[in-house]
Amino acid sequence: MSLETQISDLRAEITAAIEAAETEQSLDAVRVAALGKKGSVSALLATLGTMAPEDRKTAGPAINGLKNEIAGLIEARGSELRDKALEARLAAETVDVTLPLQPAPTARGRIHPISQVMDEIAAIFSDMGFSIAEGPDIETDYFNFTALNFPEGHPAREMHDTFFLKPGADGERKLLRTHTSPVQVRVMQKTNNPPTAGYITPPIDPPIRVVMPGRTYRNDSDQTHTPMFHQVEGLVIDKSSHIGQLRWVLEEFLKAYFEIPDVTLRFRPSFFPFTEPSMEVDVQCDRSGGEVKIGQGSDWLEILGCGMVHPNVIANAGLDPDVYQGFAWGMGIDRIAMLKYGMPDLRAFFDADQRWLDHYGFRPFDLPTLFAGLSS
Numbered sequence: 001m002s003l004e005t006q007i008s009d010l011r012a013e014i015t016a017a018i019e020a021a022e023t024e025q026s027l028d029a030v031r032v033a034a035l036g037k038k039g040s041v042s043a044l045l046a047t048l049g050t051m052a053p054e055d056r057k058t059a060g061p062a063i064n065g066l067k068n069e070i071a072g073l074i075e076a077r078g079s080e081l082r083d084k085a086l087e088a089r090l091a092a093e094t095v096d097v098t099l100p101l102q103p104a105p106t107a108r109g110r111i112h113p114i115s116q117v118m119d120e121i122a123a124i125f126s127d128m129g130f131s132i133a134e135g136p137d138i139e140t141d142y143f144n145f146t147a148l149n150f151p152e153g154h155p156a157r158e159m160h161d162t163f164f165l166k167p168g169a170d171g172e173r174k175l176l177r178t179h180t181s182p183v184q185v186r187v188m189q190k191t192n193n194p195p196t197a198g199y200i201t202p203p204i205d206p207p208i209r210v211v212m213p214g215r216t217y218r219n220d221s222d223q224t225h226t227p228m229f230h231q232v233e234g235l236v237i238d239k240s241s242h243i244g245q246l247r248w249v250l251e252e253f254l255k256a257y258f259e260i261p262d263v264t265l266r267f268r269p270s271f272f273p274f275t276e277p278s279m280e281v282d283v284q285c286d287r288s289g290g291e292v293k294i295g296q297g298s299d300w301l302e303i304l305g306c307g308m309v310h311p312n313v314i315a316n317a318g319l320d321p322d323v324y325q326g327f328a329w330g331m332g333i334d335r336i337a338m339l340k341y342g343m344p345d346l347r348a349f350f351d352a353d354q355r356w357l358d359h360y361g362f363r364p365f366d367l368p369t370l371f372a373g374l375s376s
């Protein structure tokens, strides 16, 4: 075979291999096979030494020309492959800067509206000089009813749809408290009523100004009732506390809570065994739009029960009703949460549905304060 044919065959073969190389590694393998020590072009170059000088004159430049041509082709293909690899990498690592940021876990967590409203209540009443007290969810019949002036067999006990527990070893049947009113007695209670299991709040000496939020339980369930719900109780006991102060406290609370400049309240006579007189309070509202707006309009919405603490309750708690008097109120927390934040169904409060919490929940570091805003 003539040298010319040899060179053109090699050129065709190696050029095809260079074009077929799809990666830098396979291209390098082509380079080694052609130009390496034992490569095909190197082998051809080695034949120069055995040639007659005049043959070498033409063969030398021809074979070296092939060598340089192949080296140039490899170089060009190499830079093409490097460009392609870079392009592929850039495409793979593309970041869409228009996508929303993945929020940090602290930004994703949500405070339940009930916790938020309890914090708002605590902020408002602490500002008015009230302290916060708590009592046990599992109560005795004594604190839930008897001490609150519900006589044995009194029909008001039935109205409470009480969940009773199985009798204990002593035969006593405890219950899930049906309201937060028993905490009133626990707060006022003096040494003649020794602390019982679950006793949390130490007695407070008059003057007493305390709010008592917590869970309450009744056997009831529909769109506005759940077997477990929340109340906040208020109690003021001093030597001359009166209904005028009660009215002021409630007005101030409702204005602050609903974040409105003014509110009108309507007091209706009612009955609770533990207050005398007893009243139900309606708050002025507007129902003309789709939602209930508090503090405007000409409608009324019942919002809480209250009254002057019955002398029997003061006496049951070990204080002298001839010296001390005061007022109390009880309010549904879930209800005022629904009113302020517009949830239509109470049962959703207890479904633990993440989507509901994302929508109605509050950011964990936005603690409600009067100076920074309760709900902003």
Ligand code: DAH
Residues within 6 Å of the ligand: 178, 179, 180, 181, 233, 234, 272, 274, 275, 304, 305, 306, 307, 328, 329, 330, 331
């Ligand atoms: N405990 C009552 C209830 O759950 C609410 C209530 C009414 C509480 C009048 C009070 C009060 O302190 O004075 O229905």
